[in-house]
Amino acid sequence: MDKRPDKKEKEMNPDKITMICRCEDITLEEIKELIQEGYTTAEEIKRISRCGMGPCQGRTCRELLLGEIAKALGEKVGKVASTKYRPPTKPIRLGGAVKGDVNDLE
Amino acid sequence: MPSRVPGGLPKNADAVIIGGGVIGTSIAYHLAKKDFGRIILLEKSYLASGSTGRCGAGVRQQWGTKLNCLLAIDSIKAFQRMDEELDYKRGIEFKQGGYLLLAYTQREMDQFIENVRLQKELGVPVSFLTPSEAKQIVPILNTDEMYCATFCPTDGHANPFYVTDAYAAAGERLGVEIHTFTKACEILTESEKVKGVKTNRGTVFTDVVINAAGPYSAVVSKMVDLDIPFYPERHQALVTEAVEPVLGPMVMSFSRRFYCQQTPHGSFIMGMGDPKEKPGFCISSTWQFLIETAEAVTKALPPVGELSVVRQWAGSYDMTPDAHPILGSTPCEGFYLACGFSGHGFMLAPVTGKLISEIICDEELSIDIHGLDLGRFERGELVIEPSVV
Ligand SMILES: Cc1cc2nc3c(=O)[nH]c(=O)nc-3n(C[C@H](O)[C@H](O)[C@H](O)COP(=O)(O)OP(=O)(O)OC[C@H]3O[C@@H](n4cnc5c(N)ncnc54)[C@H](O)[C@@H]3O)c2cc1C
Numbered sequence: 001m002d003k004r005p006d007k008k009e010k011e012m013n014p015d016k017i018t019m020i021c022r023c024e025d026i027t028l029e030e031i032k033e034l035i036q037e038g039y040t041t042a043e044e045i046k047r048i049s050r051c052g053m054g055p056c057q058g059r060t061c062r063e064l065l066l067g068e069i070a071k072a073l074g075e076k077v078g079k080v081a082s083t084k085y086r087p088p089t090k091p092i093r094l095g096g097a098v099k100g101d102v103n104d105l106e
Numbered sequence: 107m108p109s110r111v112p113g114g115l116p117k118n119a120d121a122v123i124i125g126g127g128v129i130g131t132s133i134a135y136h137l138a139k140k141d142f143g144r145i146i147l148l149e150k151s152y153l154a155s156g157s158t159g160r161c162g163a164g165v166r167q168q169w170g171t172k173l174n175c176l177l178a179i180d181s182i183k184a185f186q187r188m189d190e191e192l193d194y195k196r197g198i199e200f201k202q203g204g205y206l207l208l209a210y211t212q213r214e215m216d217q218f219i220e221n222v223r224l225q226k227e228l229g230v231p232v233s234f235l236t237p238s239e240a241k242q243i244v245p246i247l248n249t250d251e252m253y254c255a256t257f258c259p260t261d262g263h264a265n266p267f268y269v270t271d272a273y274a275a276a277g278e279r280l281g282v283e284i285h286t287f288t289k290a291c292e293i294l295t296e297s298e299k300v301k302g303v304k305t306n307r308g309t310v311f312t313d314v315v316i317n318a319a320g321p322y323s324a325v326v327s328k329m330v331d332l333d334i335p336f337y338p339e340r341h342q343a344l345v346t347e348a349v350e351p352v353l354g355p356m357v358m359s360f361s362r363r364f365y366c367q368q369t370p371h372g373s374f375i376m377g378m379g380d381p382k383e384k385p386g387f388c389i390s391s392t393w394q395f396l397i398e399t400a401e402a403v404t405k406a407l408p409p410v411g412e413l414s415v416v417r418q419w420a421g422s423y424d425m426t427p428d429a430h431p432i433l434g435s436t437p438c439e440g441f442y443l444a445c446g447f448s449g450h451g452f453m454l455a456p457v458t459g460k461l462i463s464e465i466i467c468d469e470e471l472s473i474d475i476h477g478l479d480l481g482r483f484e485r486g487e488l489v490i491e492p493s494v495v
Contacts, residue, residue: 055347055414091415093411094414098404
């Protein structure tokens with residue numbers, strides 16, 4: 001199957017965007033807007049924007065997102081609840097989980 | 107769905123809804139539309155944090171009982187016009203790619219023949235297909251061992267976070283007050299009448315309480331000393347990386363217990379029932395689920411095996427003995443039930459909101475659901491649904 005040719009195209013001014021979530025193309029501006037709208041937990045922002053739902057599992061953006069929420073709420077980052085860590089730690093091929101699947105030595 | 111924790115709870119309300127999933131928010135919106143007065147919704151965490159945010163979000167009319175068909179037909183119509191009705195700018199991502207149901211045994215095929223007859227009678231545009239006809243609709247389908255299939259093109263799925271968000275926001279515009287991170291701890295009663303709800307953030311007095319607590323419905327019912335035949339049961343799901351669109355319909359098998367769909371975002375969401383699962387609140391993920399699902403789904407849809415699994419999670423099905431919801435009043439005056447959706451509460455949310463608001467306002471019901479009351483279990487009048495995963 002072909003990989004997604006290009007993710008949803010957004011109108012972006014390249015001089016003004018700061019990418020927070022590279023897997024799902026979520027920008028700092030979008031995160032700030034959501035916080036402004038009142039979504040102030042990481043779990044909600046993840047679900048509404050898909051920030052952190054891509055193949056890297058939020059490895060880069062989770063901390064950035066928590067930092068932005070903390071800033072907006074005037075809290076310490078450590079006080080902001082993180083999103084839940086979910087398996088698998090790294091993406092694995094679905095077919096690779098099937099018993100008797102060939103390995104690449106054969 | 108802003109994390110609504112502004113001022114304190116009011117002292118009095120006309121109705122308190124317990125549960126901020128798709129059911130609770132739909133009820134809140136529909137009650138507000140009827141000008142019911144001051145409506146408070148309590149959610150112990152954030153909105154859609156329960157089963158709703160964990161579900162497959164499929165919407166189908168291909169059911170085995172007349173009641174489930176009628177409820178689903180009505181809900182599909184509501185999903186079709188939801189963006190407009192609720193004025194939801196993001197869009198609820200309703201995709202009508204159909205449901206393709208696969209039969210792998212003679213018994214299953216006989217059941218499908220009966221189901222299709224019933225569904226057609228009720229106006230569902232369903233067709234009965236040979237395996238090769240099914241392959242025309244889903245070219246990546248492996249038809250080995252398949253007996254037949256049924257297909258309804260107007261079935262589909264929507265985004266559960268957005269649907270909940272849309273109902274919550276539309277409800278709030280009509281005056282509904284949503285209190286997240288507010289847990290109902292106790293229900294106050296006086297001679298079997300509801301008087302109020304005690305929460306971790308104060309008490310609100312009211313004559314009407316609606317139990318839309320999803321997997322916690324039995325716990326909430328116990329607050330008025332009511333035992334309901336309900337139990338939560340873990341169901342797991344997983345999602346793959348996103349690829350270009352290759353799968354139109356939701357593909358599902360009851361005997362092999364799996365379902366698999368491609369979302370508008372491009373990722374594949376799939377899940378599987380486990381007959382060995384015991385009732386309980388546990389919702390952790392297991393590696394056994396990953397293996398079993400990989401085996402079942404890659405057998406039916408081999409190319410999906412190439413995709414990477416990005417995330418696994420679990421949630422609770424809200425089970426009743428006959429796989430139909432429990433809707434309506436109870437022996438405790440003012441205490442209403444909207445629970446027990448048995449793994450298909452997402453798709454029934456629009457019609458449930460409408461019907462519960464009609465019941466509470468003592469109006470004529472737009473669909474006769476008297477058979478779905480709590481009393482049916484005592485009367486022994488169960489309405490068994492044969493077609494569930
Ligand atoms: C893996 C999986 C796949 C599914 N697939 C589908 C599908 O394809 N199609 C479909 O239609 N359905 C599906 N379902 C079923 C569907 O998710 C549920 O039937 C539906 O979401 C029920 O909605 P609800 O609002 O009643 O429950 P929930 O979304 O669980 O909402 C109940 C809310 O009440 C809150 N609450 C509980 N106790 C209290 C309290 N004391 N005080 C305050 N708040 C409280 C909880 O925090 C929760 O947010 C699936 C479920 C799972 C787990």
